[in-house]
Amino acid sequence: MPELLQFLLSGITVGAVYALVALGFTIIYNASDVVNFAQGEFVMLGGMITFFAHAAGLPLPLAALIAIIATAGIGVALNKLAIEPARGAPVVSLIIITIGASIFIRGATQLVFDKQIHRFPAFSGDQPILIGGATILPQSLWVIAGALAIFFCLWLFFTRTLIGRAVLATANNRIAAQLVGINTNYVMTLSFAMSAAIGALAGVLVTPITLTSYDVGLALALKGFAAAMLGGMGNPKGALVGGLLLGILEAMTAGYISSQYKDAAAFVVILAVLFAMPQGLFGRKSTDRV
Amino acid sequence: MKFSLTTTALAGTLALVLGFAAPALADIKIGATLSETGPASFLGDPEAKTLKMLVEEINAAGGVNGEKIDLIVYDDGGDPNKARTFATRLVEDDEVVAVIGGTTTGTSMAIIPVFEDAEIPFISLAGAIEIIDPVRPFTFKTPHTDRMACAKIFEDMKKAGISKIGLISGSDGFGASMRKQCLEIIGEYGIEVLADETYGPTDADMTPQLTNIKGKDGVQAVLNPGFGQGPAIVTRNYAQLTVGLPLYQSHGVASDGFIELAGAEAAEGVRLPGTALLVAGLLPESDPQRAVVVAYKDAYEKATGKPVSTFGGYAHDALRILVDAITRAGSTEPSAIRDAIEGTSGLVGTTGTVTMTAEDHLGLDLSAFRMLQIEKGGWKIVE
Amino acid sequence: MRLSSKATTLLILAAVIAIAPVFFPSSYYFRVGSLIFVNGLAVTGLVILIGYAGQISLGHAGFAGIGAYACALAPVHLGLHPALAAVLGAALSAAIAFLVGRPILRLKGYYLAVASLGFGILVSMVLSNEAQLTGGPDGMAVPELGLRAVLKAIGIDLSNTEFWYAFSGLVLVIGAWLALNLYHSPTGRALRALHGSEVAARTVGVDVAHYKLVAFVLSAVYASVSGSLLALQNKFITPDVAGFMHSIEMVTMAVLGGAGSMLGAILGAAILTTLPQVLTVFQEYEQLMLGLVMMLVMIFMREGLLPSIARRIRGRAE
């Protein structure tokens, strides 16, 4: 039984990492129908900038704050320079643009910083917490709390704030949103800043566990993307549940079936879910208008 | 209209193809294709930096036999297909006399046929034994084979009376290759693998695998072949779960960076086979390798500001072997260089003392590996 | 019509392939050329899938992997000639594409992207994990095709790189010919119709699910043959051939050059294949430049390089 609990705790830890990345996808997707494959790079930047600022002597919280602000700035730049000019391009072009951005950011990071793997200290030490024979690191609790907090904030943002509803309105019908007086350009800029900041915050939270280097972004983006699709793109609830589900699935497969095929199991389940529910677990159903 | 347009476009591409810059003529052209970026950049980056640094040093000191070395380095990103193209380019276009490289086993195996066909000596920096076994006339390598690392570890285990172990290996090239080679020879040491787990190169948590190993009755020690962040996370999870058994890492993480990543506390007591390079300062004055490894370590850390790693050491040795061979051959004919490399004898490198023969294109024995243990955030030789 | 007429396209392609070697200073250029053709073949398949049928796949490297490993495994385990092994690989790819395609192609946009991506990752995972069979991430050797020796016996003596330049060039021309035939055929019209408007295509009787599957299976066969050619040429293969990055590379080639135009897509393959070779000049800046090129082209030349340039020149001429 302690094994099951340990697998579960491991799954929740990893799942919370995926959920954090997946949550970053939702805002941009909601505002612009763009899946930003550079989302993983935001996470990487959050970790890398924090590390180097910390290494330069800044206290960790300040280093993290700088990283989050700087990454948000990069997110805004990405929107202004690459996404806005490409408005209305087909899905495949947008995929290539954001993957291009991801490669670009990776290339720049390796130049500005380095190609080494880095880690900074966990926020509350490394003393494992014992729960019924299983253990979890305090940093994992930070990550889980971070995922829940961001989920909650996003939920409030999209349902309770005017600007959050404006984001949804922009996604539903850009022209109509403009007609009712929403500044859609501002909405887009805001959503990229927020997505990037969430990504960077994720990077700050997970780096003590996952470590970071210039090339961790793509793998994170893929898993986060898969998690977001599993839950249903654009829905914060979907991102959270999808991420946790994916993490737990991987841990259970690694624990009970085969660690070699744990990623395979995750993708098999994603495929199965999409076949049964083409919009993911919590995605909106859409009807073709003709 | 359309016709002329497409022709222009294609002609443009052609011009691009033809426009590859041809490097200036130089005295001794040495090529390298390394994985400076991509999943193996952890290995390839220090290798490339080492080569560039050493060539600069050699040229500043007057070159080899009075001729300067012209080093051409390509970054294959760890992609064997790209590596093969660069290998062809080095041979056919750059017309180098010898090549160092192939950071990974995959890239090395992919480019060997190019050099064997062209009869250009090639010194690989990758671990697998397949590279030099069977011996191919023009192919050499400097790192110990992964099999030797396995042997070193198993010897140490045997000495400690360990006969049942758990294995957790990375599913990347390095981890998978070492796992395979360890499993091939493990029977010779009377050691049994009770649990055989793997993890992906970008995984964030290995506690499920380690929980299973911990839960297996009779496991006396755990071995983790891998490189990159994986082993650091394994080590941290190992401490988190308080597995309490001896943990063996591989030479893939033999660098100070590993202790930093895993944390001195979690890494306490971890054993691994490493080269003299890692414990340069601890070597007795009488050690023949001391002078070489201290000089390289100091130069590298001064030039790059990064801690030295075993992998850079492989590149260091490859270039030393090559320069030594060219000096002895007194010629830059590829076949003469090849013969001279095969005649390498008693050359002291970072990995050990190299003596090659027609049957042995590696020239190292197990004594070149030192069993190291991490204590209080530093290395200790345990032999 | 976006595509220039069939004959012109084939003529240009064949002429460039035949004439280019005149300008090659060393046989390394034959190697780059043959890689362009191998990639061009996979991209031609994607033109059918993306350009004709308007579907997307981020997992086609999986089929290239199947084709490549068929050439490595079938000769050893089944005693097949490598050429037959390539055919077997293509058949296997077609069969797998048929089975996987039916459920996958019900999905649209990003959902289709993630499903195909999952498929590609599954294939590369199997290739990389089943080490006893495939050699794992270190890869495995592939036997010699043997055609060069046959040619030599009848008096045509080509170097290795020259042979592969000619052979893959020939296969590319054949592949392009077939794809162009398809474009102007009833099947091609059905594919382009469902691309233009799925609902309208259905109301004129196009069985959309069936034709999407046709495009998927055909493009899988192209990718498979391309993987086989790569394996046979390199005589060595690793699971990278089936990896996610290779899938992305293939799609980028097609879309960058212009998935709506055969020559454009092949031009895309040529550019992305030569770019890393050209960028060696910039050393450290290579990734930066690659990312920049991908972004700039897709932002400013939305239809891809060739169609956009063509449109601009035509616009000026009028």
Added chain:
Amino acid sequence: MSLLQIEGLGIDFGGVRAVNDVGFSLKPGEIVSVIGPNGAGKTTLFNMISGVYAPARGRVALDGEDVTRMPPHQLARRGLSRTFQNLQIFQSMSVLENAVAGHHLHERGSVFADLFSLPAARRRSRASEESARALLDRVGLGRAAEQEAGSLSYGALKRLEIARALALKPRVLLLDEPAAGCNAVETEEIDHLIAKVAAEGVSILLVEHDMKMVMRISNHIVVLDHGEKIAEGEPASIARDPRVIEAYLGAQAAEAQNADG
């Protein structure tokens, strides 16, 4: 004997009854128009009949066969074809190719033959191309055959859709606002075209806002309001029906109010 029989058809969107309990029938060669204010559910009704939407209730029978919820391509095989209110043109194709594409059911064959451009495949393509040119001439687009479809005017595209739908050689043709965006001359041309097609025995179901046209060519009219059938009958009787007048006037009054606010 009716060719198309609709009974009790209905569908809901998000709990709202978009169309409810609509029924009528079509005889061979008959022109039936569905009219009603904006949002009455006309296009939704079309989408259900043509298989684009799956109705929640009711039944559609084509020549006695139950074809409810049958996908559009299978309906096409049974001779049901349609045009769209919001144009669904194959934009990247030429005008001719659009019309040729309508021949799909007649020209489809083995993919293998198509790949290798075998004589059989070329023959099929040639036959449908000849037929397509004739159809384009018939809708007055013969001269535009080689143009890119995207370059045509709205009215011309409407006619192109008709040509494409006719290529199927349908028994039942659903036309969704064929005259929208057309000038008076074009409208009259379409008018004639529809009448001629009907005279050849094709049943036509028409949604149209041009009341003059509807009254002129319909044999029978069905009036929808808020998703329900409120009246049906011959044009003359419909024009006098108070429920119809109220539905239209009520809608217009509401529209006027909206415009003021």
